Amino acid sequence: MGEFDLIARYFTRSVRRAALGVGDDCALLAPAPGMQLAVSSDMLVEGRHFFADVDPEALGHKALAVNLSDLAACGARPLAFTLALSLPRVDEAWLAGFAGGLLALADAHGCELVGGDTTQGPLNICITVFGEVPAGQALLRSGARPGDDLYVSGTLGDARLALEALLGHVTLPADVLGRARQRLERPTPRVALGEQLRGVASSAMDLSDGLLGDVSHILKASGAGARIDVDVASNLIAASACLSSARGNLDDDLIRQCTLAGGDDYELAFTAPPTRRDAVAAAAQASGTPVTCIGTVLAEPGLQLVDARGQAVESRYASFDHFR
Amino acid sequence: MGEFDLIARYFTRSVRRAALGVGDDCALLAPAPGMQLAVSSDMLVEGRHFFADVDPEALGHKALAVNLSDLAACGARPLAFTLALSLPRVDEAWLAGFAGGLLALADAHGCELVGGDTTQGPLNICITVFGEVPAGQALLRSGARPGDDLYVSGTLGDARLALEALLGHVTLPADVLGRARQRLERPTPRVALGEQLRGVASSAMDLSDGLLGDVSHILKASGAGARIDVDVASNLIAASACLSSARGNLDDDLIRQCTLAGGDDYELAFTAPPTRRDAVAAAAQASGTPVTCIGTVLAEPGLQLVDARGQAVESRYASFDHFR
Numbered sequence: 001m002g003e004f005d006l007i008a009r010y011f012t013r014s015v016r017r018a019a020l021g022v023g024d025d026c027a028l029l030a031p032a033p034g035m036q037l038a039v040s041s042d043m044l045v046e047g048r049h050f051f052a053d054v055d056p057e058a059l060g061h062k063a064l065a066v067n068l069s070d071l072a073a074c075g076a077r078p079l080a081f082t083l084a085l086s087l088p089r090v091d092e093a094w095l096a097g098f099a100g101g102l103l104a105l106a107d108a109h110g111c112e113l114v115g116g117d118t119t120q121g122p123l124n125i126c127i128t129v130f131g132e133v134p135a136g137q138a139l140l141r142s143g144a145r146p147g148d149d150l151y152v153s154g155t156l157g158d159a160r161l162a163l164e165a166l167l168g169h170v171t172l173p174a175d176v177l178g179r180a181r182q183r184l185e186r187p188t189p190r191v192a193l194g195e196q197l198r199g200v201a202s203s204a205m206d207l208s209d210g211l212l213g214d215v216s217h218i219l220k221a222s223g224a225g226a227r228i229d230v231d232v233a234s235n236l237i238a239a240s241a242c243l244s245s246a247r248g249n250l251d252d253d254l255i256r257q258c259t260l261a262g263g264d265d266y267e268l269a270f271t272a273p274p275t276r277r278d279a280v281a282a283a284a285q286a287s288g289t290p291v292t293c294i295g296t297v298l299a300e301p302g303l304q305l306v307d308a309r310g311q312a313v314e315s316r317y318a319s320f321d322h323f324r
Numbered sequence: 325m326g327e328f329d330l331i332a333r334y335f336t337r338s339v340r341r342a343a344l345g346v347g348d349d350c351a352l353l354a355p356a357p358g359m360q361l362a363v364s365s366d367m368l369v370e371g372r373h374f375f376a377d378v379d380p381e382a383l384g385h386k387a388l389a390v391n392l393s394d395l396a397a398c399g400a401r402p403l404a405f406t407l408a409l410s411l412p413r414v415d416e417a418w419l420a421g422f423a424g425g426l427l428a429l430a431d432a433h434g435c436e437l438v439g440g441d442t443t444q445g446p447l448n449i450c451i452t453v454f455g456e457v458p459a460g461q462a463l464l465r466s467g468a469r470p471g472d473d474l475y476v477s478g479t480l481g482d483a484r485l486a487l488e489a490l491l492g493h494v495t496l497p498a499d500v501l502g503r504a505r506q507r508l509e510r511p512t513p514r515v516a517l518g519e520q521l522r523g524v525a526s527s528a529m530d531l532s533d534g535l536l537g538d539v540s541h542i543l544k545a546s547g548a549g550a551r552i553d554v555d556v557a558s559n560l561i562a563a564s565a566c567l568s569s570a571r572g573n574l575d576d577d578l579i580r581q582c583t584l585a586g587g588d589d590y591e592l593a594f595t596a597p598p599t600r601r602d603a604v605a606a607a608a609q610a611s612g613t614p615v616t617c618i619g620t621v622l623a624e625p626g627l628q629l630v631d632a633r634g635q636a637v638e639s640r641y642a643s644f645d646h647f648r
Contacts (some may be wrong), residue, residue: 020464024398024464024465024466024529024545025394025395025397025398025465025528025529026363026364026394026395026397026398026400026455026462027362027363028360028362028363028398028462029360030360030361030459031355031361036352036354037352037354037361038350038351038352039350039351039352039353039406039438039439040349040351041406041407041408041439041440041441041450041452042408042441043408043409043443043448043450045410045443045445045448047445048443048444048445049443071349073349074348074349074350076350080363082363082364082452083365084365084366084367084450086367086369086448115363115364115365117366117367117450119367119369119372119373120372121369122446122448124369124410124445124446124448126365126367126408126441126448126450128406128408128452133352135354138344138350140348141348141349142348204349205348205349206349
């Protein structure tokens with residue numbers, strides 16, 4: 001099967017919102033008047049972002065999910081994406097699975113595949129995603145202000161727990177591993193929450209490399225610091241069915257590592273003034289996404305970790321870096 | 325050097341036309357009122373699109389050039405691009421060269437780097453480029469009509485000639501190889517011509533995989549056929565300094581292969597009604613890009629190759645397919 005047959009069979013679909021889709025030199029997007037286009041690119045590499053034997057359907061889901069998560073972090077509504085794919089060989093069963101997972105998530109978010117590229121080479125998936133956001137209303141990393149509450153959506157640590165188990169570092173009951181692995185391999189981008197937080201949150205980003213490291217990016221961009229209540233953050237563990245049910249088997253250090261610096265959570269971290277607590281609660285409810293306040297933004301730069309008694313806790317939890 | 329230092333050092337620049345550039349979860353683009361956004365993604369893989377030892381400065385140039393060529397084919401004006409880069413290791417000399425070649429071409433076209441991704445893995449460069457085009461005026465592949473003239477810009481075959489020499493299939497004088505290699509490694513996207521052809525050409529595409537194969541895509545999309553005068557097309561050889569100066573050393577079959585199915589030319593193929601010949605000539609002059617009429621669009625599907633006497637010429641020249 002040649003390149004053009006491949007594109008035609010698995011990746012050509014009619015478009016409804018884009019002005020022109022797959023099959024020409026460019027796709028054409030027509031943002032509605034008053035809208036800005038939010039754009040993000042993520043590249044996934046075998047052995048770095050996923051195991052060689054991962055279910056292709058899950059991989060298709062995840063490749064788009066991590067990009068939709070970037071749109072969510074900006075409060076943008078998904079519109080379209082391009083897919084560039086380097087494949088070692090044409091494996092039709094693999095492609096059918098991959099396209100199935102990818103396009104099911106795309107359909108669920110009304111996000112159209114409008115173009116891309118295919119070539120032969122080491123497995124590499126590069127998606128560029130486009131979303132619409134009213135001009136001036138995108139959620140940025142730079143808007144956190146001293147006194148703002150610091151929130152996290154959902155629960156943290158399950159994806160890292162699954163990774164540790166798959167690497168053989170810990171042993172988990174089969175049902176716990178199954179659920180944790182779902183969160184590693186099929187993350188849920190918080191798109192609805194991101195849209196609801198427009199006009200409410202003062203800053204936001206998605207958690208891909210780990211809570212502490214990612215929150216540091218918000219603080220650096222905002223010229224601020226923060227105090228995080230580690231015990232409150234650890235309550236997110238209790239809210240995680242996987243980590244709480246596995247808790248008896250795991251040492252506390254690993255649990256904290258998973259929660260504070262786990263990576264691959266694809267939850268949103270965001271800030272909002274205390275005056276907007278009702279609005280934050282309403283956004284959480286409207287999007288069906290739980291949120292937890294885990295700290296406060298400070299004027300003084302740096303990240304202070306404290307326990308429930310206000311005592312300082314030393315951080316040894318590094319964030320993920322793709323070149324370390 | 326970690327991922328964030330890498331991005332900061334080589335790939336973070338202030339933006340002027342985009343609403344938000346590198347450093348947040350998304351970049352923000354704000355197309356002007358009445359404009360559509362043209363989008364294209366191209367992925368370049370070591371060993372498939374370039375040799376491992378290619379000059380990184382030339383590679384940076386080419387990675388963006390092939391994307392700008394897609395914008396040119398739509399008649400779109402370059403606006404911005406994202407860069408996703410998978411690197412085996414952080415090699416600062418390589419990165420400085422790559423970024424230098426990439427950003428020099430970007431600056432020449434006012435095309436801003438607004439975001440992307442970096443990761444560790446086999447060398448892979450994925451660029452997604454954005455251009456503006458007035459709504460409804462993009463040049464598409466589907467607009468060719470029977471009776472239209474079929475044109476090609478510039479000259480064809482030099483890139484393929486360089487590739488054959490680098491693969492050891494032919495021997496070229498050093499100066500000829502040097503010039504041919506420039507066209508292989510530092511192609512010139514025909515952006516100005518593409519913009520000038522808006523409202524003039526009935527269809528267009530860029531020549532990346534070879535003249536005959538690529539023109540077939542226009543014809544298929546337009547539900548038409550074409551007759552190409554191979555002798556006129558071969559005059560493009562005479563116009564190519566490299567192929568003409570090497571002509572004595574090369575067999576006719578190789579020359580025809582380079583011209584008709586060479587690939588990597590990044591010239592534009594386009595059609596226009598005979599009534600617009602003056603407008604085509606004016607577009608060529610305004611953009612400083614020579615164009616040559618090489619045939620005629622026919623109602624009957626298929627590609628007919630004829631010589632100067634109108635006799636049929638059999639085609640044995642296959643186009644490049646990334647999975648063959």
